[in-house]
Amino acid sequence: xxxxxxxxxxxxxxxxxxxxxxxxxxxxxxxxxxxxxxxxxxxxxxxxxxxxxxxxxxxxxxxxxxxxxxxxxxxxxxxxxxxxxxxxxxxxxxxxxxxxxxxxxxxxxxxxxxxxxxxxxxxxxxxxxxxxxxxxxxxxxxxxxxxxxxxxxxxxxxxxxxxxxxxxxxxxxxxxxxxxxxxxxxxxxxxxxxxxxxxxxxxxxxxxxxxxxxxxxxxxxxxxxxxxxxxxxxxxxxxxxxxxxxxxxxxxxxxxxxxxxxxxxxxxxxxxxxxxxxxxxxxxxxxxxxxxxxxxxxxx
Numbered sequence: 197x198x199x200x201x202x203x204x205x206x207x208x209x210x211x212x213x214x215x216x217x218x219x220x221x222x223x224x225x226x227x228x229x230x231x232x233x234x235x236x237x238x239x240x241x242x243x244x245x246x247x248x249x250x251x252x253x254x255x256x257x258x259x260x261x262x263x264x265x266x267x268x269x270x271x272x273x274x275x276x277x278x279x280x281x282x283x284x285x286x287x288x289x290x291x292x293x294x295x296x297x298x299x300x301x302x303x304x305x306x307x308x309x310x311x312x313x314x315x316x317x318x319x320x321x322x323x324x325x326x327x328x329x330x331x332x333x334x335x336x337x338x339x340x341x342x343x344x345x346x347x348x349x350x351x352x353x354x355x356x357x358x359x360x361x362x363x364x365x366x367x368x369x370x371x372x373x374x375x376x377x378x379x380x381x382x383x384x385x386x387x388x389x390x391x392x393x394x395x396x397x398x399x400x401x402x403x404x405x406x407x408x409x410x411x412x413x414x415x416x417x418x419x420x421x422x423x424x425x426x427x428x429x430x431x432x433x434x435x436x437x438x439x440x441x442x443x444x445x446x447x448x449x450x451x452x453x454x455x456x457x458x459x460x461x462x463x464x465x466x467x468x469x470x471x472x473x474x475x476x477x478x479x480x481x482x483x484x485x486x487x488x489x490x491x492x493x494x495x496x
Contacts, residue, residue: 205311205350213485214316251342281379282323282339284371284406285310287353288385288413289328289335290362295386297417298477303358305476306384306413311353312484313382318343328356331363333370361434364389368397378405384474386413387460395463408469412460416477421449 250259250270258272287310293303300308314324318340326337326349337352364385371381381401387394387410401408417423423442430437457473464471472487 205308205353206315207308207312207480210308210312210481210484211315213481214312214488215319251344282325282375282377283313283317283380283382284375285313285324285326285382286333286367286371286384287326287328288330288362288364288383288387289356289358290330290388291359292362292386292388293358293413295415295418296476297415300476302386302413302415302476305474305480306411307353307356308480309384309411309413309474309484310382311350312480314340314349315343315346318346324349326353327371329362329364329367330358330360331366333367362389365393365397368394369400372397372400372404372406375406376404378407380407380409382409382411384411384413386418387456391456391459391463394460395467398464398469399467402467402469408464408467409472410460410464410469411472411474411483412457413474413476414457416475419453419475421446421453 250272260271263269263271287303287306289303293306294301296302296304310326314326317324321342323339323341325339327333328335335352335356337349340346340349362385364383364387368381368383375381383398398408398410421442423446425442426439427442428437428439461471461473470487470491472483474483
């Protein structure tokens, strides 16, 4: 997989508008590197923590010049007053995410969200790790700490595929148990699973201190049901096919999908988590830009 084939995941218009807004943590986080978010560890003074080797993209103002003079090696001084967060981006790669009625399907749209948010997070000196999942977390992109490490993230996303069934709740519970440091968890999924179990998993993440953002990725056809005549529905997770007359189920379907989205949105709000309906028929710039603008106005 060449980088040129992966670079399409980064939309220049999305990046340009998102850079002006940022994705800073709304709550106290725990981190390892110097960044722009408040740490829970210390009081008023920024206290020296440790050195780490310089990497491309690091700010020169944090270089330890005295150590450089003694050892001729470049190291960055790290502090604990201002600290980065780690964003855990969980991308649904189950079979239902392959559905799409337009130029892009749900998993492609989700990949673009993950890529653009990763770029933004790394640019502001925070860290990102991406995990693709179905019933379990099956693929993980190694943690990226600087913008110079964005290429492996893009290539891993571009080369991944969606298949199989899903169990979002178990993935969220595992993430809550595995990641003890407080940070941000970003869930990108169509959420086609038991919504109450999903919300229980979200509540677990919130209980251990993570901030949670949910991008609910749905195709316009799934939201509007613009079909007529006799339809055959293929279950993209288990392969089952059923035939139904569109006119008989349209009203009931629209009521059900509306109630489903409302339950998830209200459940996120009750758990102080952000819910974003990501309609794949909407330009990605609008989806991410509108959310970041709202987030910027939200008190931390």
